[in-house]
Amino acid sequence: xxxxxxxxxxxxxxxxxxRLSCAASGFSVSSHYVSWVRQxxxxxxxxVSIIYAGGEEFYADSVKGRFTISRDTSHNTxxxxxxSLRVEDTAIYYCARADGSGNYRDYWGQGTLVTVSS
Amino acid sequence: xxxxxxxxxxxxxGQPASISCRSSQSLVYTDGNTYLNWFHQRPGQxxxxxxxxxxxxxxxxxxxxxxxxxGTDFTLNISRVEAEDVGVFYCMQGSYWPWTFGQGTKVEIx
Numbered sequence: 739x740x741x742x743x744x745x746x747x748x749x750x751x752x753x754x755x756x757r758l759s760c761a762a763s764g765f766s767v768s769s770h771y772v773s774w775v776r777q778x779x780x781x782x783x784x785x786v787s788i789i790y791a792g793g794e795e796f797y798a799d800s801v802k803g804r805f806t807i808s809r810d811t812s813h814n815t816x817x818x819x820x821x822s823l824r825v826e827d828t829a830i831y832y833c834a835r836a837d838g839s840g841n842y843r844d845y846w847g848q849g850t851l852v853t854v855s856s
Numbered sequence: 857x858x859x860x861x862x863x864x865x866x867x868x869x870g871q872p873a874s875i876s877c878r879s880s881q882s883l884v885y886t887d888g889n890t891y892l893n894w895f896h897q898r899p900g901q902x903x904x905x906x907x908x909x910x911x912x913x914x915x916x917x918x919x920x921x922x923x924x925x926x927g928t929d930f931t932l933n934i935s936r937v938e939a940e941d942v943g944v945f946y947c948m949q950g951s952y953w954p955w956t957f958g959q960g961t962k963v964e965i966x
Binding site: 783796832840843 | 891895902908946948949953954957
């Protein structure tokens with residue numbers, strides 16, 4: 739059974755850093771794309787980043803240069819390193835085996851909450 | 857930019873409902889496909905995709921949900937609203953990065 743489970747969400751001060759983890763089971767992160775999608779307190783959804791099987795990465799303009807997606811195949815885990823955090827980065831962060839095409843079934847985690855506040 | 861209407865939709869159980877989604881540019885990709893998806897989100901749950909590529913229902917999605925449209929204008933129809941349909945519906949374009957969502961349509965029972 740395919741599952742993704744997020745962890746690492748926390749309260750952090752503006753300018754701080756945080757690393758989110760997405761533990762995958764039922765598939766290999768080296769063979770499939772994995773995305774991070776966030777939902778702000780106002781419920782707006784934003785596709786933050788995706789890493790493809792071949793290693794290609796894409797980022798939303800709002801996080802480019804501050805966030806980095808990566809994967810550890812030995813732990814079958816995808817990470818989102820978030821630096822220079824801003825108040826507007828406050829959101830629930832979902833990990834998903836999903837992409838924009840809809841060509842394959844998607845799988846979403848329950849999300850992890852990141853709060854950026856002083 | 858993806859714009860949905862209405863923002864709020866009170867509906868009567870058993871009655872039809874319709875949600876509109878408009879894109880600021882054509883969503884026809886260079887491969888000829890139109891990557892327009894519809895998601896449903898219940899409170900406290902992650903989004904669940906219902907429809908992909910305009911009109912293709914995902915596995916397990918009831919056939920009361922249907923999608924239509926082309927180019928820049930798209931519609932999600934629910935033939936008979938059921939209690940489990942409450943929540944927020946989002947359209948999302950996957951044709952051009954950055955992929956973007958509409959602002960959502962909140963469906964509630966009258």
